[in-house]
Amino acid sequence: MFDARLLTGVGVMAAVSEAGNFARAAEVLGLTPSGVSRAIARLEARVGVRLFDRSPRQVSLTEEGRRFHSQVIPLLTGLEEAAAEVSGAASSVRGRLRVSVDPWFARTVLAPKLQQFLARHPQLSLDLSTSNYREEMMTGIDVAVRFGPPDMSSFIVRKLLETQVVTVAAPSYLKRYGEPRSPHDLAHHEALLFRDPQSGLPFPWEFQRQGERMELKISSRLMLDDPSVAISACVAGQGIFQSLSIGLAPFLARGELVPILTDWSDEHYPLYAYHPSRHLPPAKVRAFLAFVEEVAKAAM
Numbered sequence: 591m592f593d594a595r596l597l598t599g600v601g602v603m604a605a606v607s608e609a610g611n612f613a614r615a616a617e618v619l620g621l622t623p624s625g626v627s628r629a630i631a632r633l634e635a636r637v638g639v640r641l642f643d644r645s646p647r648q649v650s651l652t653e654e655g656r657r658f659h660s661q662v663i664p665l666l667t668g669l670e671e672a673a674a675e676v677s678g679a680a681s682s683v684r685g686r687l688r689v690s691v692d693p694w695f696a697r698t699v700l701a702p703k704l705q706q707f708l709a710r711h712p713q714l715s716l717d718l719s720t721s722n723y724r725e726e727m728m729t730g731i732d733v734a735v736r737f738g739p740p741d742m743s744s745f746i747v748r749k750l751l752e753t754q755v756v757t758v759a760a761p762s763y764l765k766r767y768g769e770p771r772s773p774h775d776l777a778h779h780e781a782l783l784f785r786d787p788q789s790g791l792p793f794p795w796e797f798q799r800q801g802e803r804m805e806l807k808i809s810s811r812l813m814l815d816d817p818s819v820a821i822s823a824c825v826a827g828q829g830i831f832q833s834l835s836i837g838l839a840p841f842l843a844r845g846e847l848v849p850i851l852t853d854w855s856d857e858h859y860p861l862y863a864y865h866p867s868r869h870l871p872p873a874k875v876r877a878f879l880a881f882v883e884e885v886a887k888a889a890m
Contacts, residue, residue, distance in 0.1 A: 597669075599633030600662050602626055603641060607659055608688075608730040611648050651729075659729065664866035683877045684713035690734040693720040694817040695861065695886075698837025703885045707878070714874055722787035722815070733865045733875050735882060737834065745864040746871070748879065751886050752858040753836040755796070758847040762827035769850055770830070773797045773804055780829035782820050783813040795832050798856035821847075834859055836889055861886065 602619065605626075609615040612623045612630075619626065634641050641655035651659055691700060696718065708716060719731075724741055740747040759769075763780075770776055776795070783792035792813055797804045810829070814820045817833065824831040825846045841847040849855070863879050865871050871879075 596633070596636055599629050599636065600666055602629040603633060603659065604663060604666060604730070606630060606642065606649060607651055656729070682713070683711040683873045685874060686715045686717060687874045687878060688717045688730060688732045689878060690719050690721055690731045692735055692737050693722060694834065694837060695735060695737070696720045697818055699885055699889045700882065707881045711877060724788060732872075733863060733878055735861065735863050737859055737861050739860065740862045741864075745866060748863045750861045750863055750879070750883050751890070752860050753834045753890065754855060755832060755857040755859055756835045756838065756849050756855050757830060757832045757851045758824060758838065758849055759830045760825050760827045760846065761848055763829065764848060764850070766827070773806055773851060773854055776806065776808060776830065781808045781810040782823055782829045782831040783808065783810045784817060784820055785813055785815045787815060796857050797851065797854035799854045800856070804854070836886065839889065
């Protein structure tokens with residue numbers, strides 16, 4: 591027999607996970623903190639595992655809690671959408687949209703256009719976070735946008751675009767050290783490496799030309815985990831950087847960066863959107879994805 595208290599507990603769990611502690615979740619739900627605590631305790635007793643690690647200031651999902659959360663939140667969202675559809679709200683772009691976006695894409699492409707998106711949808715509020723990490727991207731999030739090959743998961747995955755991979759340097763750097771004429775010349779240059787947030791290792795430098803592919807192991811004294819910082823260092827003449835071309839147009843137009851090894855720039859890198867598995871995503875998610883594709887194509 592279905593236990594309605596289980597559904598209530600799942601809703602409270604979602605609120606606590608998003609708010610970060612019982613007190614803030616209680617404010618959102620219109621309950622007392624002790625009422626929230628009791629609901630979580632009942633849910634933990636029902637499922638037989640501890641869902642949250644508790645501290646005086648914050649609570650966080652345990653490993654079992656994260657697994658349970660990822661499985662039940664799409665079901666909870668489906669119930670919310672079913673109720674919205676009955677009331678006629680499923681086709682309107684309204685409410686609060688929680689998105690997690692790759693930092694480089696968010697800063698260079700999306701952020702300058704957010705006012706335009708919100709002006710189109712005056713009944714919508716946007717909660718945007720930036721992160722490179724895959725494992726946290728769908729915790730309390732309606733839609734996530736990440737570069738790189740798609741994860742095999744229960745999420746719906748939608749390819750938004752492919753952007754060229756380019757190698758760039760500042761004119762000041764090239765004036766001091768000269769311009770490399772082939773990828774092999776990079777062994778004699780300073781490089782800026784970007785760390786893969788998943789593996790902790792630097793991304794390999796790959797070069798492609800008319801079907802020919804070359805991957806080089808580049809050494810460097812400087813490795814970074816934020817492409818915006820890497821571009822700033824590159825503009826300052828610190829070294830050569832291999833970057834996604836999307837978002838670079840202003841730096842190239844101002845002459846702050848110069849593309850090099852252009853005949854070895856056939857590699858492309860994908861951008862994907864992720865949202866919880868369901869037959870029909872809500873109107874606010876569909877509107878956001880359409881807008882992301884629109885502004886991304888304009889920035890290419």
